[in-house]
Amino acid sequence: MKFNTTRLLAAVTLAYGAALSAHAATITMSCGTNAADLEYCGKYAEEWAKKNGHTIKMYSPPASTTDNLALLRQQFAAKSSDFDVLMIDVVWPGVIKDHLVDLKKYSKGAESKHFPAIVANNTVDGKLLGMPFFTDAGLLFYRKDLVEKYGLKAPNTWDELTAAATKIQEGERKAGSADFQGFVFQAKAYEGLSCDALEWVASFGGGEIVDKAGNITINNPGAAKALDTAASWVGTIAPGGVLNYNEEDARGVWQNGKAAFMRNWPYAWSLGQAADSPIKGKIGVAALPGGSGAGAKKAATLGGWQLAVSKYSKNVDAAAALVMYMTSPEIQKKRAVGGSYNPTIPELYKDKDIVTANPFMGELLDVFTNAVARPATATGLKYPEVSNAFWDAAHDVMEKKATGAEAVKKLEGKLKQIKRAKW
Numbered sequence: 487m488k489f490n491t492t493r494l495l496a497a498v499t500l501a502y503g504a505a506l507s508a509h510a511a512t513i514t515m516s517c518g519t520n521a522a523d524l525e526y527c528g529k530y531a532e533e534w535a536k537k538n539g540h541t542i543k544m545y546s547p548p549a550s551t552t553d554n555l556a557l558l559r560q561q562f563a564a565k566s567s568d569f570d571v572l573m574i575d576v577v578w579p580g581v582i583k584d585h586l587v588d589l590k591k592y593s594k595g596a597e598s599k600h601f602p603a604i605v606a607n608n609t610v611d612g613k614l615l616g617m618p619f620f621t622d623a624g625l626l627f628y629r630k631d632l633v634e635k636y637g638l639k640a641p642n643t644w645d646e647l648t649a650a651a652t653k654i655q656e657g658e659r660k661a662g663s664a665d666f667q668g669f670v671f672q673a674k675a676y677e678g679l680s681c682d683a684l685e686w687v688a689s690f691g692g693g694e695i696v697d698k699a700g701n702i703t704i705n706n707p708g709a710a711k712a713l714d715t716a717a718s719w720v721g722t723i724a725p726g727g728v729l730n731y732n733e734e735d736a737r738g739v740w741q742n743g744k745a746a747f748m749r750n751w752p753y754a755w756s757l758g759q760a761a762d763s764p765i766k767g768k769i770g771v772a773a774l775p776g777g778s779g780a781g782a783k784k785a786a787t788l789g790g791w792q793l794a795v796s797k798y799s800k801n802v803d804a805a806a807a808l809v810m811y812m813t814s815p816e817i818q819k820k821r822a823v824g825g826s827y828n829p830t831i832p833e834l835y836k837d838k839d840i841v842t843a844n845p846f847m848g849e850l851l852d853v854f855t856n857a858v859a860r861p862a863t864a865t866g867l868k869y870p871e872v873s874n875a876f877w878d879a880a881h882d883v884m885e886k887k888a889t890g891a892e893a894v895k896k897l898e899g900k901l902k903q904i905k906r907a908k909w
């Protein structure tokens with residue numbers, strides 16, 4: 487019998503195609519929303535999909551983590567299969583635990599390579615609900631060139647920051663930069679303000695809102711002083727508009743060369759150092775300043791994101807495989823080098839390429855390992871309400887609607903109502 491090679495090849499190709507399409511899935515995935523997220527998340531997911539015969543559909547979540555969570559909760563309530571892979575905030579596992587797949591079957595122990603505290607955070611009722619994707623902590627970004635020009639140093643305390651920001655702002659405005667700002671941060675009423683305000687409160691020895699045992703601790707003089715201090719920046723070293731700033735608003739002012747100091751997350755490093763950035767080469771990164779009074783210290787809020795699979799996904803196996811790929815050391819390294827996303831794998835902090843691209847990851851390692859967690863584990867399903875009450879209180883003080891002492895007293899009452907008998 488004589489083979490017709492062309493026919494045979496065509497048949498094989500057809501069969502192969504059919505096999506592929508039998509398993510081919512379209513996976514809808516969300517990464518973050520800024521330029522680096524799309525570049526350093528979407529790109530690798532596409533590469534994976536191509537290799538494995540799948541298709542990726544990117545879904546761009548709302549910019550604010552608060553709105554992002556609200557939208558997801560609506561989708562979960564409707565048991566929607568529209569999303570497969572979700573990028574979830576470090577404070578969400580306890581809130582959306584009923585809607586996520588246990589990844590243990592897929593991870594085959596790979597989680598043991600990651601920071602144990604993050605894995606513990608992502609494990610609820612014994613189920614691994616998210617694979618760590620990147621970790622975060624609040625940092626102080628400063629203009630090295632301006633600090634030097636005015637004969638200053640990176641500030642160690644909030645008082646020093648206030649003095650330095652005042653001096654640089656005055657000088658730069660006199661020199662013709664009329665809209666120059668001393669300090670920009672996040673003070674819009676949303677989760678980002680809870681992160682900034684927790685840093686202020688913890689740095690003044692004011693605790694963590696609710697302690698690990700579930701006690702409400704916010705009504706104390708350190709917390710009140712912290713909020714009063716932050717309120718004193720609004721309209722002096724920070725623009726009045728900061729009351730409506732999220733991360734990207736602050737970064738916009740900063741990266742345009744219009745601010746001396748910025749509080750933000752590590753992602754702002756790679757964007758600020760990009761070839762087209764007006765402040766490339768002028769950026770210093772330090773731990774956030776410390777407060778004063780009893781128990782004062784330097785404090786950074788712990789942030790970070792995980793990849794999870796929706797329980798309502800119709801492609802759980804493929805979605806979980808994508809999660810394992812995206813959280814692997816190989817991809818975390820690429821994301822760290824290119825996008826300054828802090829890896830969740832301790833071993834990678836010894837990687838020369840990563841620390842050369844992001845010197846702060848090596849120099850400030852203790853900021854990341856000692857970061858202060860928001861009380862999400864202690865308050866479980868009620869965390870979103872707790873955080874909302876906290877950012878409202880902080881916003882009131884910053885708008886000068888209440889003093890720090892009044893706000894933390896009222897907040898204590900509100901938190902008691904939310905808690906009732908137990909969290």
Ligand code: GLC
Nearest residue numbers: 551575576622677678789790
């Ligand atoms: C960053 C952090 C996240 C936090 C959010 C607040 O994305 O990683 O944990 O909730 O900022 O805006």
